[in-house]
Amino acid sequence: MSINTFIRWENVMDILTHYGENNSFMETFKHTANNEKVNLCMQNKFIRSCLEKWLDDPKFNDSLKNATKSKEIRLAANEEFKMNRLELCCKLYTKAAQFAPYKSIESILAFSNRSAIYLRLNKYQECLKDIEASLNILENSEINEQDVHKGQLIVKLLKRKIECLMALKQFKIAKTNWENILEVSKNVYKIPLEDQFIKKYKVLSDCDKNNSNNVDIVKNADETLTEDLIKERLNTNKINLPFRSPKMELCYSEVKGRHFVASTKIEYGELLIFENPFASVLLPEYYNSFCYHCYVPLKYYSIPCNNCCTILFCGDKCLQEARNSYHRWECKQGTSIFKCIGIAHLALRLTLETSKANSNNDQIYNLLTHIDDLKSLELFQYSLTATLLLIYLQKKTDFFEKHPNLVLDSVGNELLHHMTRLVCNGNAISSHMLSDYDSGSRTSIIDESRPRIGTAIFPTSSLLNHSCNPNIFSSNILKYVVIKASRDISKGEEITNCYGPNFRRMRLADRQASLKNQYHFDCKCCICLDPQTDDIFFKTLEGLVCLSCHNEIPATLLDLDVNDTVYCGLCYVRFRTLDYKRGLLKADKTYNKGMIQLEASNFLYAVQVISESLRLYTLVLNPKNSNIAKCEDSIAKCYALAGYFENCYMYLDRSFKKIEDRFGENSLEVAYELDKMSDIMVNNLDIRNDRNLIHKALKHVRRSMEIFDANLSAWDIPYSESGIANIKHKENVLLQFLEGRF
Ligand SMILES: [Zn+2]
Ligand SMILES: [Zn+2]
Ligand SMILES: [Zn+2]
């Protein structure tokens, strides 16, 4: 085997699974106690050598610092700078800083160059931070004078600093810096300042430090959603985390296990839980766009880890906290290994967390593992991953040296149990992306997604049982979970979450199968116990029409698979299900063709094709069928992208009622739709002279705001900065329209 070919983790799994199945090993494994399973894998020479070999792959060094690569990227950024592509340039210097070895010349140059870009972009705070970072390294480390013109660079940075401070109107600090730069340039490095510069800032010499007129106006930073802001709001409201509403009573029963019951009436929108994760991980595809530690979106400023080059932090505080508590054991060899092993990364974090002396571990150990319900093959694969992580900790980190009280066996066992806990207790962390006007892109009309950016364990929330028709709504603010009542809950009613299979999205049989498979129980929620309601709901979503009179018939898409004919009670005619299937297939194919055109940016042609698929669907499906709504939504998307906003609005308006029926009137889906519609009305349609439309848009704006607030907010902690700002802005614009002020 050539050392240059990297073996994917899945392949290692396959090889070892194959090995296990074709040997007596599997039999021994089955009969070994759960607590001994990882140990058994550790003792097996073949398994161990396979895993060790994989960990030794030189490919993993790609995520370590690399001065040559940093320089390459910096030079590429310099070229972009000449073309004045500042945003791209900024991203590239960040990349250069990521690859630059800690406190090296490369890192000085990456930060100092990035500070120049920040200055151009009027990002003065960010600029100051980068100047500080480069000065710090320049002054405190052994930099060879030949490699960088130290004096020149220092003077250049100090000059830039004054420019920033003046722009921020921080005159007092600027004055101190002015005196400093005069001293440094004249007496330390003997580099004369240009006349132009002296002329511009000489005024600082004359201003009096103690004169009250020169007090620094510290600009109130924009209220951006940060971990600090959340902590401050929690403080003001005297809230200690984890917060749990006193109206939630923790109960226990044989059947339900631990669960929550409303001890008194709870109203729609009431806050029930606000909790920080016991442990969480950011998914690798978001390493460049969110802070690795606090999950704040990284718009401009970010700093790299001291040792690895794949992740970013929003600032020094997060970097230090992460390194001190878990990251120092993750990046000894770079972080690429975690891209390969998925959820097991969180199992490692849990182990690191529970190995801390002061952590409250009971809340984790009490969570169900279902380890005895797992099939032996599954358990074998979990054990292999746990063994891999154990070898990693032992061979690639100083974890065991730093924890002399921990033994290999018990840590391995811990890793395995955490993995099985995660399968049924892991929660997604999603980011709210309300139409983001910062990006200024038109696609904001389309992307209402809440992408999953991380996975976490929330001990209190994990105690909520599942229902396919839950009475709470769960969302995330950064990495915190916020749980609110999604409707009124009466006294004595159980408070339930949905683990995924929701009756509005999945049919009874599929829900039951999915819950059994992942969570090992038979759902007995009120919807599951009432197949008729379930049926009626899906009949409207999957209903068919008569092929001759086009009225609704009782049959649904599901009947097409079980019956040969369907019957229309108005025409007294039986139709072959085959004809329905043919019609549907044709419509599906046409729709897919339309979507390909959309992908290729042929928007108006895509409208034509998708409209044709809509016509074809209408021939066989009833108007409430989800395929019809899907077509209308796609057509609206095409029109928006093509700039035909009136048509776009028309189609959105058409599909709105269906979205309401499908997802419920207080659902986020409805709020996103209203947000989209009002966006178009305010930004793209000329409604100034139509009071009816203005009122309609205002109604949309206010209703969406109400739903967002009821579902997502807590103690004035904003759930999404740009989203809220945008909604408030729309409301203002509309009010001004009403007053005729535009
Ligand atoms: Zn952070
Ligand atoms: Zn690192
Ligand atoms: Zn159910």
Ligand SMILES: [Zn+2]
């Ligand atoms: Zn008919």
